Amino acid sequence: MAAGFVVVVTAYWLGKAIYNLYFHPLAKFPGPRWAAASYLAEFYYDVLCGGQYFKKVIQMHERYGPLVRINPHELSFDDPIFYDKVYAGGGHKREKDAGHAAMSGMFTATISTVDHDLHRQRRGYVANFFSKKSIHDLEPLIQKKVDILVERLKEAYHSGQTLVGVLVFGSLAADIITHYAYGESFEELNKPGFPCELERGVKGLLLSLHARRYFPAMGRFLSRLPKWVLARMQPDVVVYVELDAKVEEYSKKALKKREAGDSSAKAQTLFDALVDPHISAPEKTIQRLKDESFLILFAGLDTTARFLTVMVCCMATYPNVLAKLRAELRSLTDTLESKPTWSQLEALPYLTAFINESLRFQCNFTGRFPRVPLEPLVYKDWVIPPRTTIGAIPHLLLNHPDIFPEPKTFRPERWLEAKARGEYLDRYLITFTKGSRACLGINLAYAELYLSVAALVQNFEMELVDSSIENIIPYRDMGLAFDKEYNFGVNFKISKVLQG
Numbered sequence: 001m002a003a004g005f006v007v008v009v010t011a012y013w014l015g016k017a018i019y020n021l022y023f024h025p026l027a028k029f030p031g032p033r034w035a036a037a038s039y040l041a042e043f044y045y046d047v048l049c050g051g052q053y054f055k056k057v058i059q060m061h062e063r064y065g066p067l068v069r070i071n072p073h074e075l076s077f078d079d080p081i082f083y084d085k086v087y088a089g090g091g092h093k094r095e096k097d098a099g100h101a102a103m104s105g106m107f108t109a110t111i112s113t114v115d116h117d118l119h120r121q122r123r124g125y126v127a128n129f130f131s132k133k134s135i136h137d138l139e140p141l142i143q144k145k146v147d148i149l150v151e152r153l154k155e156a157y158h159s160g161q162t163l164v165g166v167l168v169f170g171s172l173a174a175d176i177i178t179h180y181a182y183g184e185s186f187e188e189l190n191k192p193g194f195p196c197e198l199e200r201g202v203k204g205l206l207l208s209l210h211a212r213r214y215f216p217a218m219g220r221f222l223s224r225l226p227k228w229v230l231a232r233m234q235p236d237v238v239v240y241v242e243l244d245a246k247v248e249e250y251s252k253k254a255l256k257k258r259e260a261g262d263s264s265a266k267a268q269t270l271f272d273a274l275v276d277p278h279i280s281a282p283e284k285t286i287q288r289l290k291d292e293s294f295l296i297l298f299a300g301l302d303t304t305a306r307f308l309t310v311m312v313c314c315m316a317t318y319p320n321v322l323a324k325l326r327a328e329l330r331s332l333t334d335t336l337e338s339k340p341t342w343s344q345l346e347a348l349p350y351l352t353a354f355i356n357e358s359l360r361f362q363c364n365f366t367g368r369f370p371r372v373p374l375e376p377l378v379y380k381d382w383v384i385p386p387r388t389t390i391g392a393i394p395h396l397l398l399n400h401p402d403i404f405p406e407p408k409t410f411r412p413e414r415w416l417e418a419k420a421r422g423e424y425l426d427r428y429l430i431t432f433t434k435g436s437r438a439c440l441g442i443n444l445a446y447a448e449l450y451l452s453v454a455a456l457v458q459n460f461e462m463e464l465v466d467s468s469i470e471n472i473i474p475y476r477d478m479g480l481a482f483d484k485e486y487n488f489g490v491n492f493k494i495s496k497v498l499q500g
């Protein structure tokens with residue numbers, strides 16, 4: 001019986017591999033045969049070796065060129081000029097790859113919605129909250145949280161505390177996004193030692209990301225395991241599972257509040273918008289609210305925390321860059337009576353160049369964020385069939401030497417020099433991806449980055465502790481990059497307080 005089963009499975013697997021190699025619509029596309037035949041290699045490198053397949057994909061591009069078949073049904077490209085065609089908006093329909101969508105475990109969240117039209121609908125429920133105008137309205141709250149951060153960092157200076165970058169900035173991002181989502185902040189900044197459980201929860205999710213692609217039911221399975229078993233496997237996963245219960249509670253509360261309240265009242269929070277009376281009942285189930293809530297918490301938290309950590313790392317590593325930032329900011333603040341606003345900061349060329357270069361340099365987005373175009377795409381001599389999964393690794397494109405010469409060098413000046421030549425490098429800055437499924441929180445992210453960097457530059461000298469720029473170089477890809485020890489970012493301390 002068992003032998004018969006093995007024979008059937010082997011025959012099926014062989015038949016599938018032969019189909020993939022010789023009869024699949026992608027059979028003629030360049031790439032190694034072992035990658036085209038089955039998913040075994042990807043499973044091995046990502047699940048068993050811990051996020052190593054992105055390095056294989058980079059090697060494939062070096063060997064086979066800008067368009068490669070990296071698994072039976074997926075292409076990867078390494079050409080910044082082609083980006084806008086794949087990550088398109090407007091009338092071009094872009095679906096998600098079902099396998100990749102399952103990785104987050106948030107099956108009904110906007111980011112995981114496979115169907116193009118349903119995705120547009122879901123994104124539309126909250127899109128207004130992320131417009132530039134809405135984020136300008138939110139600016140006093142963001143500034144207030146940044147001010148709390150500054151006070152907490154001053155305390156850390158006096159106590160000589162070593163700070164973990166992603167936990168400090170995760171606390172800031174968490175307090176802002178939870179206030180916006182639920183109308184009450186989680187008050188992470190006020191907790192001693194910046195524990196930021198939420199950030200650990202995101203890490204727990206990311207560490208199980210690849211396994212979830214192959215075993216989509218894993219999330220449910222993990223939530224049923226006793227906590228001591230989980231803690232033995234990976235403590236950060238426990239935090240993630242505990243968070244699940246907390247988010248469910250918030251979802252139920254939001255739904256009840258809306259049902260009991262005035263149905264014509266304007267939505268004050270993201271949650272109010274998600275339970276709007278005009279939205280149909282199947283779109284307001286507890287599960288959907290939970291999924292969307294997780295998306296907003298996670299998407300708005302770890303990303304911002306990581307890039308602010310990169311910025312601290314660059315300021316501490318390149319004192320000449322910090323000096324230029326400080327001089328430019330001083331020339332602005334000397335003429336102001338109050339703190340600079342986001343709009344005033346955005347107009348500063350060197351600060352903008354610094355933020356752009358930090359979003360590019362060693363970009364910790366090692367995942368592919370693939371799209372599934374519903375129309376055929378033409379790339380050079382190739383016609384890519386409709387419904388082919390295709391993506392690009394932001395980390396790779398942002399290191400493309402044709403667009404960013406000497407890409408491993410951190411040089412904000414490249415953005416200013418390009419502008420002076422009439423070139424707009426910004427169009428190649430794809431850290432937030434592009435098109436109909438690009439980051440919805442981009443305005444919020446920029447407001448947080450500008451206001452936080454300005455506050456850090458004006459108030460502090462920082463130095464790295466037991467860490468260096470090496471700690472932000474991607475070693476593992478778990479959707480986002482990690483170092484060899486499954487951490488990301490640098491530890492630092494405040495070495496001098498400049499104001500107050």
Ligand code: HEM
Pocket residue numbers: 110111112123177295296297299300301303304307365369431432433436437438439440441442444445
């Ligand atoms: C530096 C900070 C940030 C970066 C670099 C970033 C980057 C990204 C990227 C690359 C995606 C596309 C993922 C995909 O294609 O599957 C995305 C999606 C998304 N981001 Fe961000 N993000 C940042 C901050 C934020 C913030 C603060 C929020 C606020 C809640 C946010 C909310 C979202 C949402 C809701 C999506 C899903 C959009 C959709 O599927 O239509 N992000 N982000």
